[in-house]
Amino acid sequence: MALAPVTVIIPAFNEAASISTVVSDLVGAALPFIAEIIVIDDGSSDETGRLAEIAGARLVRHRQNRGYGAALKSGIRAAQTEFVLTYDADGQHRPDQLAALWTAHEAADMVVGARQALLHSPLWRMPGKWLLNLMANYLMRRRIPDLNSGLRLMRREVISRYLHLCPNGFSFSTTSTLALLSRGYDVLFTPITVAPRTGRSTVSLRAGLDTIVLILRIAALFEPLRIFVPASLLSGLAGVLWGIPYALAGRGVS
Structure with missing residues (x-):
């Protein structure tokens, strides 16, 4: 039987509270287009890695914390399928939303799950998100519904060409979106809803400032x-x- 075309990649750092449920739900959904689930344990100090393996994921382990983007890069390099699908470890995403991304894949090199309402995002982050989106929309000459959603389906060969541009931190998602858009790849956005995350977010104000710098760097490279x-x-x-x-x-x- 032919290998299913999608590998789910889940970066995880100290997500023991949610990782078992996240992986078990994906396994239980038995989606026919998913070949395997890879969890990248990014130097966790809790039982994240062990629980992910018990739940049915293939484990890639970092000896120390290297960052969200570094974990995604490790997962993409470990995958062998035509497509990779990035998926958050904190319980915000649901398996029943993946079929919509897969349905759109034939017309795109990247399909992003665009969050329809960021009701669970802290209010102090809203101005920063608005500014980032405003900058990105201007630089890319188009409206970008969700710049940094963690749920995205990508052609592995395409995203692999730009891993050297993508940072090791939380700005990986933003950078990959801008890199593919600026190079003329087909990027589609399909609406999704997200649940409140389980556990504490590790995204800092510094990550937001780094993202602004990265947007300017990408624009200077592709849209000077x-x-x-x-x-x-x-x-x-x-x-x-x-x-x-x-x-x-x-x-x-x-």
Whole structure:
């Protein structure tokens, strides 16, 4: 029998409270397009890895914590299928939403599960998310419904070409979205809903600031005119405005 075309990749760091249920639910769903489930234990200090194996996942283990993006890279490199599907370990995603992503795969190189309402996201993160999306929409010349969703189906060969650009931290998702969009790949967004996460989030304010820098780096690499032309115009305008008082003073105008 031919190998099913999708490997589910679950990065996990100290997710013992949820990983058994997450893996068991995926195994129990028996989705015909899923070949295997790989959990990357990213240096957890709890029982995440052992519980993932018991539940039915193949385990890839990092000796120390290397970051969300590094865990995804390890999973992508360990996979052997045509497609990889990234899936969060905290219980926010549901197996019954994966069929919609798979249905859309023939028309896309990446299918992103676009969260319809971020009701469970802390209020202090909302302005940052809005700013990131505004920047990304401008730089990519299109509306991006969800820039950094952790649920996404990708052609393994395609995403593997850009792993060297993707960071080892939480900005992996954002960077992969922008890299494929900027290179003209077909990226589709399909609506999903998410449940409240189990356990404590490890995403920090620093991760958000790093994401802004990464967006600018990706844009400078693939869409430089979208950054440097406005920056040059603003710089020139600032110079003119700064010089006006001196010009007026030189003419004796008080």
